[in-house]
Amino acid sequence: MIEAEIFRALADPTRRAVFERLAAGEMSVSELRTGMTVSQPAVSQHLAVLRGAGLVVERRAGRNAFYRADPQGLAPLLSWIERYRTFWPERIERLKAVLKDMDL
Amino acid sequence: MIEAEIFRALADPTRRAVFERLAAGEMSVSELRTGMTVSQPAVSQHLAVLRGAGLVVERRAGRNAFYRADPQGLAPLLSWIERYRTFWPERIERLKAVLKDMDL
DNA sequence: GTTCTCTATTCGTTCTATGATATATACGAC
DNA sequence: GTCGTATATATCATAGAACGAATAGAGAAC
Numbered sequence: 605m606i607e608a609e610i611f612r613a614l615a616d617p618t619r620r621a622v623f624e625r626l627a628a629g630e631m632s633v634s635e636l637r638t639g640m641t642v643s644q645p646a647v648s649q650h651l652a653v654l655r656g657a658g659l660v661v662e663r664r665a666g667r668n669a670f671y672r673a674d675p676q677g678l679a680p681l682l683s684w685i686e687r688y689r690t691f692w693p694e695r696i697e698r699l700k701a702v703l704k705d706m707d708l
Numbered sequence: 709m710i711e712a713e714i715f716r717a718l719a720d721p722t723r724r725a726v727f728e729r730l731a732a733g734e735m736s737v738s739e740l741r742t743g744m745t746v747s748q749p750a751v752s753q754h755l756a757v758l759r760g761a762g763l764v765v766e767r768r769a770g771r772n773a774f775y776r777a778d779p780q781g782l783a784p785l786l787s788w789i790e791r792y793r794t795f796w797p798e799r800i801e802r803l804k805a806v807l808k809d810m811d812l
Numbered sequence: 813g814t815t816c817t818c819t820a821t822t823c824g825t826t827c828t829a830t831g832a833t834a835t836a837t838a839c840g841a842c
Numbered sequence: 843g844t845c846g847t848a849t850a851t852a853t854c855a856t857a858g859a860a861c862g863a864a865t866a867g868a869g870a871a872c
Binding site for chain 4: 642643646649650668
Binding site for chain 3: 720722746747749750753754770771772
Protein backbone atom coordinates (compact mmCIF):
# COMPACT_ATOMS: atom_id res chain seq x y z
CA MET A 605 0.00 0.00 0.00
CA ILE A 606 2.57 2.53 -1.10
CA GLU A 607 -0.17 4.88 -2.30
CA ALA A 608 -1.23 5.22 1.33
CA GLU A 609 2.11 6.81 2.15
CA ILE A 610 2.00 8.94 -0.98
CA PHE A 611 -1.43 10.33 -0.17
CA ARG A 612 -0.41 11.01 3.40
CA ALA A 613 2.82 12.66 2.30
CA LEU A 614 1.11 14.95 -0.19
CA ALA A 615 -1.77 15.80 2.14
CA ASP A 616 0.42 18.32 3.97
CA PRO A 617 0.67 21.71 2.20
CA THR A 618 4.24 22.27 3.34
CA ARG A 619 5.31 18.92 1.92
CA ARG A 620 3.58 19.63 -1.37
CA ALA A 621 5.46 22.93 -1.53
CA VAL A 622 8.73 21.11 -0.89
CA PHE A 623 7.95 18.54 -3.55
CA GLU A 624 7.00 21.21 -6.06
CA ARG A 625 10.21 23.10 -5.47
CA LEU A 626 12.26 19.93 -5.82
CA ALA A 627 10.45 19.10 -9.03
CA ALA A 628 11.93 22.27 -10.50
CA GLY A 629 15.42 21.02 -9.87
CA GLU A 630 17.84 19.45 -7.43
CA MET A 631 18.49 21.51 -4.33
CA SER A 632 20.37 21.28 -1.05
CA VAL A 633 18.50 21.37 2.22
CA SER A 634 19.86 24.83 2.96
CA GLU A 635 18.65 26.16 -0.38
CA LEU A 636 15.33 24.54 0.21
CA ARG A 637 15.06 26.21 3.57
CA THR A 638 15.47 29.72 2.17
CA GLY A 639 12.08 31.04 1.29
CA MET A 640 10.29 28.70 3.66
CA THR A 641 8.88 29.81 6.97
CA VAL A 642 9.45 26.54 8.81
CA SER A 643 12.65 25.67 10.66
CA GLN A 644 15.44 23.50 9.33
CA PRO A 645 14.46 20.47 11.46
CA ALA A 646 10.95 20.74 10.08
CA VAL A 647 12.32 20.67 6.55
CA SER A 648 14.36 17.57 7.35
CA GLN A 649 11.33 15.83 8.79
CA HIS A 650 9.24 16.59 5.73
CA LEU A 651 12.04 15.36 3.50
CA ALA A 652 12.15 12.12 5.48
CA VAL A 653 8.42 11.61 4.93
CA LEU A 654 8.69 12.39 1.22
CA ARG A 655 11.66 10.03 0.97
CA GLY A 656 9.72 7.29 2.74
CA ALA A 657 6.94 7.70 0.19
CA GLY A 658 9.42 7.42 -2.66
CA LEU A 659 8.67 10.92 -3.90
CA VAL A 660 12.17 12.36 -3.52
CA VAL A 661 15.66 10.93 -3.68
CA GLU A 662 18.72 12.01 -1.77
CA ARG A 663 22.23 12.54 -3.06
CA ARG A 664 25.02 12.94 -0.57
CA ALA A 665 27.98 15.18 -1.35
CA GLY A 666 30.23 15.76 1.60
CA ARG A 667 28.34 17.58 4.28
CA ASN A 668 25.64 18.61 1.83
CA ALA A 669 22.48 16.65 1.08
CA PHE A 670 20.88 17.32 -2.30
CA TYR A 671 17.30 16.32 -2.94
CA ARG A 672 15.31 16.05 -6.13
CA ALA A 673 11.82 14.86 -6.98
CA ASP A 674 11.66 11.28 -8.23
CA PRO A 675 9.46 11.16 -11.32
CA GLN A 676 8.68 7.48 -10.77
CA GLY A 677 7.41 8.32 -7.31
CA LEU A 678 4.06 9.50 -8.66
CA ALA A 679 3.54 6.36 -10.71
CA PRO A 680 1.67 4.43 -7.96
CA LEU A 681 -0.68 7.40 -7.73
CA LEU A 682 -1.44 7.17 -11.43
CA SER A 683 -2.00 3.44 -11.07
CA TRP A 684 -4.39 4.00 -8.20
CA ILE A 685 -6.37 6.52 -10.19
CA GLU A 686 -6.34 4.22 -13.16
CA ARG A 687 -8.13 1.56 -11.12
CA TYR A 688 -11.31 3.56 -11.43
CA ARG A 689 -11.10 4.14 -15.14
CA THR A 690 -14.00 1.77 -15.82
CA PHE A 691 -16.29 4.12 -13.96
CA TRP A 692 -15.12 7.12 -15.90
CA PRO A 693 -16.65 8.66 -18.98
CA GLU A 694 -15.79 6.87 -22.15
CA ARG A 695 -13.39 9.49 -23.47
CA ILE A 696 -11.09 9.02 -20.51
CA GLU A 697 -10.80 5.38 -21.46
CA ARG A 698 -7.99 6.30 -23.80
CA LEU A 699 -5.80 6.98 -20.80
CA LYS A 700 -5.83 3.29 -20.02
CA ALA A 701 -3.93 2.24 -23.10
CA VAL A 702 -1.31 4.91 -22.62
CA LEU A 703 -0.71 4.02 -19.00
CA LYS A 704 -0.59 0.33 -19.73
CA ASP A 705 1.94 0.92 -22.46
CA MET A 706 4.15 2.70 -20.00
CA ASP A 707 4.13 -0.29 -17.62
CA LEU A 708 3.80 1.99 -14.64
CA MET B 709 -6.51 24.58 -4.41
CA ILE B 710 -9.08 21.84 -4.71
CA GLU B 711 -6.32 19.23 -4.93
CA ALA B 712 -5.43 20.11 -1.34
CA GLU B 713 -8.80 18.86 -0.20
CA ILE B 714 -8.56 15.81 -2.42
CA PHE B 715 -5.18 14.80 -1.04
CA ARG B 716 -6.39 15.34 2.48
CA ALA B 717 -9.58 13.38 1.85
CA LEU B 718 -7.76 10.41 0.36
CA ALA B 719 -5.01 10.42 2.97
CA ASP B 720 -7.28 8.61 5.41
CA PRO B 721 -7.46 4.81 4.88
CA THR B 722 -11.09 4.63 5.98
CA ARG B 723 -12.08 7.30 3.47
CA ARG B 724 -10.20 5.56 0.68
CA ALA B 725 -12.10 2.37 1.55
CA VAL B 726 -15.38 4.28 1.39
CA PHE B 727 -14.47 5.82 -1.94
CA GLU B 728 -13.42 2.47 -3.38
CA ARG B 729 -16.69 0.85 -2.35
CA LEU B 730 -18.67 3.71 -3.81
CA ALA B 731 -16.71 3.44 -7.03
CA ALA B 732 -18.14 -0.05 -7.42
CA GLY B 733 -21.66 1.32 -7.40
CA GLU B 734 -24.20 3.55 -5.74
CA MET B 735 -24.98 2.64 -2.16
CA SER B 736 -27.02 3.93 0.78
CA VAL B 737 -25.29 4.95 3.98
CA SER B 738 -26.68 1.90 5.76
CA GLU B 739 -25.36 -0.45 3.11
CA LEU B 740 -22.04 1.32 3.27
CA ARG B 741 -21.93 0.86 6.99
CA THR B 742 -22.30 -2.92 6.83
CA GLY B 743 -18.86 -4.42 6.56
CA MET B 744 -17.18 -1.42 8.09
CA THR B 745 -15.93 -1.32 11.64
CA VAL B 746 -16.57 2.36 12.28
CA SER B 747 -19.84 3.74 13.56
CA GLN B 748 -22.55 5.33 11.45
CA PRO B 749 -21.69 8.88 12.53
CA ALA B 750 -18.10 8.24 11.50
CA VAL B 751 -19.28 7.11 8.08
CA SER B 752 -21.35 10.27 7.73
CA GLN B 753 -18.37 12.42 8.63
CA HIS B 754 -16.17 10.71 6.09
CA LEU B 755 -18.86 11.11 3.46
CA ALA B 756 -19.04 14.82 4.26
CA VAL B 757 -15.30 15.17 3.71
CA LEU B 758 -15.41 13.20 0.47
CA ARG B 759 -18.36 15.30 -0.68
CA GLY B 760 -16.47 18.49 0.16
CA ALA B 761 -13.58 17.30 -1.96
CA GLY B 762 -15.92 16.59 -4.85
CA LEU B 763 -15.14 12.89 -4.83
CA VAL B 764 -18.64 11.62 -4.15
CA VAL B 765 -22.12 12.87 -4.93
CA GLU B 766 -25.28 12.44 -2.91
CA ARG B 767 -28.73 11.46 -4.10
CA ARG B 768 -31.63 11.87 -1.74
CA ALA B 769 -34.55 9.49 -1.86
CA GLY B 770 -36.94 9.87 1.01
CA ARG B 771 -35.18 9.12 4.24
CA ASN B 772 -32.39 7.36 2.41
CA ALA B 773 -29.20 8.97 1.15
CA PHE B 774 -27.45 7.25 -1.72
CA TYR B 775 -23.85 8.02 -2.51
CA ARG B 776 -21.68 7.24 -5.50
CA ALA B 777 -18.15 8.13 -6.55
CA ASP B 778 -17.92 11.07 -8.91
CA PRO B 779 -15.54 10.20 -11.76
CA GLN B 780 -14.78 13.85 -12.42
CA GLY B 781 -13.65 14.23 -8.83
CA LEU B 782 -10.28 12.72 -9.56
CA ALA B 783 -9.62 15.01 -12.52
CA PRO B 784 -7.85 17.74 -10.48
CA LEU B 785 -5.54 15.06 -9.16
CA LEU B 786 -4.59 14.07 -12.69
CA SER B 787 -4.04 17.70 -13.55
CA TRP B 788 -1.78 18.14 -10.55
CA ILE B 789 0.29 15.12 -11.51
CA GLU B 790 0.43 16.34 -15.06
CA ARG B 791 2.14 19.54 -13.91
CA TYR B 792 5.32 17.56 -13.37
CA ARG B 793 5.33 15.80 -16.69
CA THR B 794 8.25 17.88 -17.96
CA PHE B 795 10.45 16.34 -15.31
CA TRP B 796 9.46 12.83 -16.23
CA PRO B 797 11.26 10.42 -18.53
CA GLU B 798 10.62 11.06 -22.16
CA ARG B 799 8.30 8.13 -22.74
CA ILE B 800 5.86 9.49 -20.18
CA GLU B 801 5.66 12.66 -22.24
CA ARG B 802 2.98 11.01 -24.33
CA LEU B 803 0.64 11.32 -21.40
CA LYS B 804 0.65 15.05 -21.86
CA ALA B 805 -1.06 15.02 -25.20
CA VAL B 806 -3.69 12.61 -24.04
CA LEU B 807 -4.53 14.58 -20.94
CA LYS B 808 -4.57 17.84 -22.80
CA ASP B 809 -6.91 16.40 -25.36
CA MET B 810 -9.30 15.49 -22.57
CA ASP B 811 -9.36 19.08 -21.35
CA LEU B 812 -9.37 17.97 -17.75
C1' DG C 813 43.69 17.47 16.76
C1' DT C 814 39.85 22.03 16.97
C1' DT C 815 36.34 24.60 14.86
C1' DC C 816 32.72 25.66 11.82
C1' DT C 817 28.97 24.32 8.68
C1' DC C 818 25.33 21.37 7.24
C1' DT C 819 21.87 18.03 8.18
C1' DA C 820 19.43 14.71 11.15
C1' DT C 821 17.33 13.32 15.47
C1' DT C 822 15.28 13.78 20.03
C1' DC C 823 12.18 15.89 23.11
C1' DG C 824 8.24 18.44 24.69
C1' DT C 825 4.27 21.13 23.40
C1' DT C 826 0.46 22.40 20.63
C1' DC C 827 -2.80 21.54 17.25
C1' DT C 828 -5.72 18.79 14.44
C1' DA C 829 -8.24 14.59 13.17
C1' DT C 830 -10.59 10.55 14.28
C1' DG C 831 -14.02 8.08 16.57
C1' DA C 832 -17.70 6.96 19.93
C1' DT C 833 -21.69 8.35 22.54
C1' DA C 834 -25.43 11.07 22.64
C1' DT C 835 -28.68 13.94 20.45
C1' DA C 836 -31.12 16.06 16.63
C1' DT C 837 -33.39 16.13 12.24
C1' DA C 838 -35.95 14.16 8.27
C1' DC C 839 -38.98 11.11 6.40
C1' DG C 840 -42.33 7.27 5.97
C1' DA C 841 -45.79 4.23 8.10
C1' DC C 842 -49.57 4.22 10.76
C1' DG D 843 -50.63 13.53 15.31
C1' DT D 844 -47.04 9.15 17.28
C1' DC D 845 -43.59 5.75 16.32
C1' DG D 846 -39.71 3.77 14.05
C1' DT D 847 -35.92 4.12 10.78
C1' DA D 848 -32.24 6.64 8.34
C1' DT D 849 -28.89 10.09 8.38
C1' DA D 850 -26.60 14.19 10.22
C1' DT D 851 -24.64 16.99 13.88
C1' DA D 852 -22.62 18.09 18.69
C1' DT D 853 -19.63 17.16 22.23
C1' DC D 854 -15.91 15.04 24.21
C1' DA D 855 -11.68 12.00 24.72
C1' DT D 856 -7.83 10.26 22.63
C1' DA D 857 -4.25 9.57 19.13
C1' DG D 858 -1.27 11.33 15.93
C1' DA D 859 1.10 15.00 13.36
C1' DA D 860 3.60 19.30 13.10
C1' DC D 861 6.45 22.49 14.95
C1' DG D 862 10.44 24.69 17.44
C1' DA D 863 14.35 24.36 20.57
C1' DA D 864 18.08 21.91 21.76
C1' DT D 865 21.26 18.39 20.69
C1' DA D 866 23.84 15.08 17.98
C1' DG D 867 26.52 13.58 14.16
C1' DA D 868 29.18 14.06 9.82
C1' DG D 869 32.38 16.23 7.14
C1' DA D 870 35.45 20.13 5.48
C1' DA D 871 38.90 23.71 6.69
C1' DC D 872 42.48 24.78 9.44
